[in-house]
Amino acid sequence: MSAAPPRTLFEKIWNRHVVLERDGQCLLYVDRHIVHDGSFHAFANLAARGLAVRRPAQTFGTADHYVPTLGRSPADAPTPEIRRMIETFSANAQRHAFQAFELGDARQGIVHIVGPEQGLTQPGLVIVCGDSHTSTHGALGALAFGIGQSEIEHVLATQTLWQAPPRTMRISIEGTRPRHVAAKDLVLAIIAQIGAGGAAGQVVEYAGAAVRAMGIEERLTLCNMSIEAGARAGMVAPDEATFAYLADKPFSPRGELWKESLAFWKTLSSDAQARFDAEVTLDASRLEPMVTWGTSPEHAVPIGGVVPAGPARALDYMGLQPGMRLEGLAVDRVFIGSCTNSRISDLRAAAAVARGRKARVPAMVVPGSQLVKRQAEAEGLDEVFRAAGFEWRHAGCSMCVAMNGDAGAAGERIASTSNRNFEGRQGRGARTHLMSPAMAAAAAVSGCLADIRKLA
């Protein structure tokens, strides 16, 4: 009897979604497609061709990129153009009759918060969305990746995508994370190690004891930033933590279907002898809280470190010189939010630092979804933040991408829990330092980049 060849988690999911092959490309079947208010070009092109959404029941949407965070009506948008984006999203959802979490819906939020929270994200599924941080959903054992507008249109019209099989990378993280080292620190350390293009063309599976020990929300943060190392997708094999997370979600299977799903999900891990195209290892016990100093997520160093002799352009943009200490560097503004770090555990971590202290600079907290907001309010976290002088907003992408009008000013130095420190990302000329929620809260109450280990 010959055993089946060993396969990776990725291969197990990929293989069962290949409709057909042509010239080295696979026509890949998409289980779930999530659109947002930035996906409008695809809908416009679909309409121009006279095509309909082929599988509305497999299409979901949420308004996030353009939504106001001070109010809950399109009329709260700062400009007519931004308002039009929110209204166009609703019009497309109604016209094509797919499940949408529109502005004002109690479940609305950032697409990568809403998918897992609603149980739309499940192990073994192929999930795509017109946003590069779709890699987030792999934390539950799905194969999930970001696509462009032409690909959105293609999925809307056919429920498939042409894809070349990517290569695979396993990042094994062993050891125990020290206290105050968050999932964000871990992923920043990985990107600093392998580089912003280090996983280009590859699907990354995160494995090892430190990953197994992570909660689901931490795994979501880890997979979220896979794209910042260039990866097509990030994944974690589903385990008991995954199943427990999904057990009570609105779109999770129920009854007999749950039992069947669970049996299938339990087969979704890489076989012992499965081969990866690349292997990377990391010792979590050696990690420290991280901050970025430059304009690429690979520009990350421990908070106790100094600005390295990096590219002149990045140093100039950030107003820094090699050798400067990062700890103590004055900041002008703090942003706690984004699809990377706006889940309830993130807000709890930030609130624990804010509690009983006062923000020395303007700081805002933007929950990832209205349900996260409600949960935080039930726990009294909003009161903790308000008492500490932080603004408490409604859910949306907000200042991570600055498309809704929430933005930093030129020259402002921002401590941010988001995912990109690119030039101009948080506003033209704004300078972004990426860090964990606890570190961002520490920066807010210190008025400068601070070491959470000294505050806690």
Next chain:
Amino acid sequence: MAEKFTSITAAAAPCEARNVDTDQIIPARFLKFPRAQGYGRFLFHDLRGEPGFGPLEGARILVANANFGCGSSREGAAYAFRDAGFRSIIAPSFGDIFFRNCLKNGIVPVRLADALCAQLRAMLREKPGAELTVDLEKQLVVEPGGQAHAFSVDPFFRSMLLQGLDELGLTLSLLPEIEAFEKRYAASGS
């Protein structure tokens, strides 16, 4: 329907930085505008005139550095290049999503070795406006002096570009296969 691409000979511009992200190619605040208004004016909007970016005027080919077009999936980055007249981008490596967005907008992304890209950029700094040829049929980049460098584009997309075909048109012709797959897939359980 996409425009055919067989070969172009046109002025090339250098772009020096590594890890140029799509936020730099087109800032997010411009993504809300309809395509019909044209995206060319948004290309490198906040960087125009800075050293290392261009001059881009008249260029239809860009020679860039590693991990070009990383970051956001915004197809507006490909729209901006296309509407500004670009038909090819040469770099040692690309952000995956940007690479795919180029292919879908009639822009040929060409991977050449790091050292070769550096050499081409140096040549373009010395001779601004020098012309390169990107020949998709022969899969060659040709320098003004005639030196030719081979590259390869995925045969599926190469064939689409050469014929000016659109993959959605192809996929729509395969709907019976997709429907048959859906039946098999549903029967196989979750």
